[in-house]
Amino acid sequence: MIGLFEEFLSSYGNVVDLCLLNILLxxxxxxxxxxxxxxxxxxxxxxxxxxxxxxFTTQTGMPFSFAVLIGGLLAGGAALIIGLPVLRxxxxxxxxxxxAFTEVVRVIALNWESVTGGAIGxxxxxxxxxxxxxxxxxxxxxxxxxxxRHSHFGRSIAAIRQDDVMSQTMGINVLAHRLTLFGxxxxxxxxAGAMAAHLNFFIGPTDFGLLRSVDALSYxxxxxxxxxxxxxxxxxxxxxxxxxxxFSNQWREILMGLLVILVVLYLPGGAMSLLQSDRLAxxxxxxxxxxxxxxxxxxx
Amino acid sequence: MSGxxxxxxxxxxxxxxVIAVDSVSLVxxxxxxxxxxxxxxxxxxxxxxxxxxxxxxxxxxxxxDGVDISEIQPYRIASLGVARTFQNIRLLPQGSVLENVLxxxxxxxxxxxxxxxxxxxxxxxxxNAEVERCEQLxxxxxxxxxxxxxxxxxxxxxxxxxxxxxxxxxxxxxxLLDEPAAGMNFAERVTLAELIADIRDMGxxxxxxxxxxxxxxxxxxxxxxxxxxxxxxxxTPAAIKxxxxxxxxxxxxxDA
Numbered sequence: 240m241i242g243l244f245e246e247f248l249s250s251y252g253n254v255v256d257l258c259l260l261n262i263l264l265x266x267x268x269x270x271x272x273x274x275x276x277x278x279x280x281x282x283x284x285x286x287x288x289x290x291x292x293x294x295f296t297t298q299t300g301m302p303f304s305f306a307v308l309i310g311g312l313l314a315g316g317a318a319l320i321i322g323l324p325v326l327r328x329x330x331x332x333x334x335x336x337x338x339a340f341t342e343v344v345r346v347i348a349l350n351w352e353s354v355t356g357g358a359i360g361x362x363x364x365x366x367x368x369x370x371x372x373x374x375x376x377x378x379x380x381x382x383x384x385x386x387x388r389h390s391h392f393g394r395s396i397a398a399i400r401q402d403d404v405m406s407q408t409m410g411i412n413v414l415a416h417r418l419t420l421f422g423x424x425x426x427x428x429x430x431a432g433a434m435a436a437h438l439n440f441f442i443g444p445t446d447f448g449l450l451r452s453v454d455a456l457s458y459x460x461x462x463x464x465x466x467x468x469x470x471x472x473x474x475x476x477x478x479x480x481x482x483x484x485x486f487s488n489q490w491r492e493i494l495m496g497l498l499v500i501l502v503v504l505y506l507p508g509g510a511m512s513l514l515q516s517d518r519l520a521x522x523x524x525x526x527x528x529x530x531x532x533x534x535x536x537x538x539x
Numbered sequence: 540m541s542g543x544x545x546x547x548x549x550x551x552x553x554x555x556x557v558i559a560v561d562s563v564s565l566v567x568x569x570x571x572x573x574x575x576x577x578x579x580x581x582x583x584x585x586x587x588x589x590x591x592x593x594x595x596x597x598x599x600x601x602x603x604d605g606v607d608i609s610e611i612q613p614y615r616i617a618s619l620g621v622a623r624t625f626q627n628i629r630l631l632p633q634g635s636v637l638e639n640v641l642x643x644x645x646x647x648x649x650x651x652x653x654x655x656x657x658x659x660x661x662x663x664x665x666x667n668a669e670v671e672r673c674e675q676l677x678x679x680x681x682x683x684x685x686x687x688x689x690x691x692x693x694x695x696x697x698x699x700x701x702x703x704x705x706x707x708x709x710x711x712x713x714x715l716l717d718e719p720a721a722g723m724n725f726a727e728r729v730t731l732a733e734l735i736a737d738i739r740d741m742g743x744x745x746x747x748x749x750x751x752x753x754x755x756x757x758x759x760x761x762x763x764x765x766x767x768x769x770x771x772x773x774x775t776p777a778a779i780k781x782x783x784x785x786x787x788x789x790x791x792x793x794d795a
Contacts, residue, residue, distance in 0.1 A: 390655040391648045405629040410617035410646035
């Protein structure tokens with residue numbers, strides 16, 4: 240059994256690592272999405288985590304775990320700083336501003352040659368990232384998402400997403416909630432960036448651009464961000480699909496694009512909404528009402 | 540809990556040249572029901588939005604127990620004990636009745652983010668205490684049997700009750716009700732009036748915005764009449780009804 244598992248890992252290890260990394264990223268983006276923030280800053284935050292952690296492990300000999308943590312904190316700190324002005328923007332403008340942030344980080348990475356290696360990037364990064372570490376982080380992400388959803392904070396965040404004016408009149412500090420979510424999202428993306436950097440031997444400015452941000456945004460949207468496991472399903476699906484479409488590079492991107500359009504049009508709740516369809520919910524609710532009326536009749 | 544006194548002094552609000560509230564001064568006394576009435580477009584809801592901080596006032600001051608709250612953010616005003624309902628009911632339709640009411644209890648939860656993420660015992664204690672309190676509020680407003688029903692499927696009257704329960708969950712000292720009786724039939728209005736009287740008897744100051752002068756007259760200790768963004772009359776319900784300018788505002792001048 241263990242032999243089989245090892246054999247599987249040796250041939251598909253890369254794909255498994257990538258899946259786990261993207262699950263982590265998916266929950267990072269989910270944090271921002273749950274506060275109605277369609278962020279394109281993911282690439283920029285990943286780059287901050289990646290470059291800074293590589294700097295600390297290769298230039299200062301800092302332990303890997305510390306370097307990853309610092310990478311995450313730097314990304315989170317950057318989010319708090321840009322968050323204050325940017326969070327006042329709505330919808331498209333917020334997206335544009337976070338996209339601009341990702342571009343600024345990319346341009347800096349391209350030009351700050353002494354630290355980032357410029358356009359060539361940094362080659363020969365030690366491979367510290369292990370599969371079990373990624374698995375642990377992914378499990379932690381799912382657990383924290385679960386804990387958050389099943390608390391008064393989860394309820395308030397859902398309320399902010401649907402009606403922020405009403406939420407304020409309930410005494411909920413909407414700006415503080417959204418800023419915290421944005422910072423936490425960047426923290427997770429920074430950690431994912433640091434883990435990614437120490438997985439691939441190489442990082443360059445093109446690794447963390449707009450494409451990365453859009454990909455990451457599509458995970459929770461495809462999977463469904465209303466369901467706990469939606470981001471996980473979206474991340475795994477989006478990571479595995481290209482493996483099955485290896486025969487043609489062109490078809491891969493066309494199909495992925497088509498899929499996103501189809502899901503947004505016909506399954507706005509994401510793939511997980513198939514499982515919890517409205518009909519099921521309605522039947523369940525009718526049962527509840529019936530049970531209540533039966534209980535009431537029994538009481539009277 | 541004891542109610543708060545609300546005082547407005549020359550409050551004004553303009554929207555790009557359109558005067559919504561010209562100059563309103565009024566007092567809602569502690570533990571009383573104050574009615575705010577007036578024809579459509581007279582500035583009632585705008586006044587309420589200024590009190591709760593959703594609109595910054597262009598002039599004048601809003602005093603809560605003598606403290607100026609006109610420059611304060613809405614969530615802070617709510618935490619000072621000002622709660623409200625909305626004319627166009629604002630609930631989360633997919634959430635259950637209890638979940639919606641618990642939203643009002645948010646600021647009374649003791650568990651912080653740390654407790655939540657590690658699921659420490661304080662989380663369960665805090666949540667259970669608030670659920671229990673909200674269940675009591677559900678029975679206060681008379682919708683205990685709807686506890687787990689999604690709000691989207693409820694009748695108009697029941698949704699208004701959910702909103703009132705949610706406002707009460709914030710533990711208000713001042714409760715602002717924006718046309719709570721709109722769209723209700725006679726029987727629903729009678730029970731609503733009883734509920735508002737109960738809320739007043741809890742010691743909460745109530746400000747009641749209404750269209751229907753008869754409904755307010757039965758409840759209010761004091762009535763303020765608005766027209767064209769100004770208060771044109773105030774006094775007891777009986778006195779208001781005989782004032783010529785109030786009759787004019789409501790029925791129009793015969794010769795005009």
